Amino acid sequence: MTGVWALLHRDLRLAVREGGAIGTALGFFLIVVSLMPLGLGPDLNLLARIAAGVLWIALLLAALLSLNRIFEADYEDGTLDVLATGPLPLELVSAIKALAHWITTGIPLAILAPVLGILLNLDLNAYPVLVGTTLVGTPAVSFLGAVGAALTMKTRRGGLLLALIVLPLYVPTLIFGISAVSASAGPSGAGSSFLILAAVSLVTMVLGPVAAAAALRIQIQ
Amino acid sequence: MQTLTQRLANPTRFMELSARLLPWFVAASAILLVYGLYLSFFDSPPDYQQGETVRIMYIHVPCAWLSMMIYGLIALSSFGLLVFRHPLADVSAKAAAPLGAAFTFLALVTGSLWGKPMWGTYWVWDARLTSVLLLFFLYLGLIALRSALEDEGAAAKLTAVLALVGVTLLPIIKFSVNWWNTLHQPSTDFGATVDPSMRLPLLVMALAFTLMFFAMHLKAMRNEILRRRAKALRTQIIMGRDRLAAQGAAE
Numbered sequence: 001m002t003g004v005w006a007l008l009h010r011d012l013r014l015a016v017r018e019g020g021a022i023g024t025a026l027g028f029f030l031i032v033v034s035l036m037p038l039g040l041g042p043d044l045n046l047l048a049r050i051a052a053g054v055l056w057i058a059l060l061l062a063a064l065l066s067l068n069r070i071f072e073a074d075y076e077d078g079t080l081d082v083l084a085t086g087p088l089p090l091e092l093v094s095a096i097k098a099l100a101h102w103i104t105t106g107i108p109l110a111i112l113a114p115v116l117g118i119l120l121n122l123d124l125n126a127y128p129v130l131v132g133t134t135l136v137g138t139p140a141v142s143f144l145g146a147v148g149a150a151l152t153m154k155t156r157r158g159g160l161l162l163a164l165i166v167l168p169l170y171v172p173t174l175i176f177g178i179s180a181v182s183a184s185a186g187p188s189g190a191g192s193s194f195l196i197l198a199a200v201s202l203v204t205m206v207l208g209p210v211a212a213a214a215a216l217r218i219q220i221q
Numbered sequence: 222m223q224t225l226t227q228r229l230a231n232p233t234r235f236m237e238l239s240a241r242l243l244p245w246f247v248a249a250s251a252i253l254l255v256y257g258l259y260l261s262f263f264d265s266p267p268d269y270q271q272g273e274t275v276r277i278m279y280i281h282v283p284c285a286w287l288s289m290m291i292y293g294l295i296a297l298s299s300f301g302l303l304v305f306r307h308p309l310a311d312v313s314a315k316a317a318a319p320l321g322a323a324f325t326f327l328a329l330v331t332g333s334l335w336g337k338p339m340w341g342t343y344w345v346w347d348a349r350l351t352s353v354l355l356l357f358f359l360y361l362g363l364i365a366l367r368s369a370l371e372d373e374g375a376a377a378k379l380t381a382v383l384a385l386v387g388v389t390l391l392p393i394i395k396f397s398v399n400w401w402n403t404l405h406q407p408s409t410d411f412g413a414t415v416d417p418s419m420r421l422p423l424l425v426m427a428l429a430f431t432l433m434f435f436a437m438h439l440k441a442m443r444n445e446i447l448r449r450r451a452k453a454l455r456t457q458i459i460m461g462r463d464r465l466a467a468q469g470a471a472e
Binding site for chain 1 (some may be wrong): 235237261264303355358361362366367370372375378379382385386389390394396397398400401421
């Protein structure tokens, strides 16, 4: 258990002290969202209607930016070899690394999302649901992303390949995240979509580390 | 007593068997394809609503069927590679991926050509179209990941992991797309029951396409095995030349 905390602590501290990654993701998120009205026109009714979708898609793209850092740096400086020979199973290592990614990227993006909602004239009643869905949905982004990051760890120009591999897998998260926000205004409420989104996140949190660890084992001999 | 898959683990034996089987597959699929095309173009009635354009179905449906079957085959081969370390499993998965992508692409193209006269547009965000499009992206991911890695052994296993991840998430993706579409518009049921006069040509075409795929798959697997042998020979020759050069230098 101390090993788990130590590794999580290390990853979080690295992310904070290296800087850059979190700020870049947040800046990218801000810019993509503010480009949308420039492309679509300043009609506030239109923007309010598509706000949830724009926010979610921009969030996914912003999270993609930092995904390839999950394993790459540790692979290059040999830390991953040490971790692989250490007492922690690789499944747990990849789960911790994905969790650290969620804490350093998923949570800041989820907190920024409602602020950007103002720019898009998002319905005020949808704010709690928006924060809820982004908080509950982003673990799926990090844990599926860890699988993609592990698969593309050794490739050059891995970033684009990572996007190609991972984005189709994000479809359920995207669909249920958006449908929960848009259903919150309707009569049925956000309940069912929200629960399915949580289920998708839980499934990826269980399966993701297993697949990521398998991919890591193949590459660290 | 060895099972068939165990006996096929020897590539030489596979090459012998496939060389004997391949002409039969090719001949059977060619005959069935000619018969099926004749049935679908001349010996089946035009639809009372869709008219002659219904004949696109006889190409479209087999392609769509193959697009799913081939992904299943890739997943099965990937499982065989990761769990049983079957030497031919990766050859099979590698050979099947571009074929699967091609049939998925054909299903999308024929579907949109069929959609233009029927629905008035080349593309609608219907749940089924969308999930086939996502399946196409999964195929592209498999091909791209394999081509990005230099070490062939690692590429094989990593692609297999990706294929298995894809096949576990596929039901969830499919379900979410269905959910998404029913949220936006009522689901339209295009798949009415099929009349017997159309069922026969459809069955023949589906069988012909499946056999055609297996013929191409066998051929592609043979090519891949030959390519690997050629590569192994080339490295042997280079190593032999280096050894001779070293001996020459020593003398």
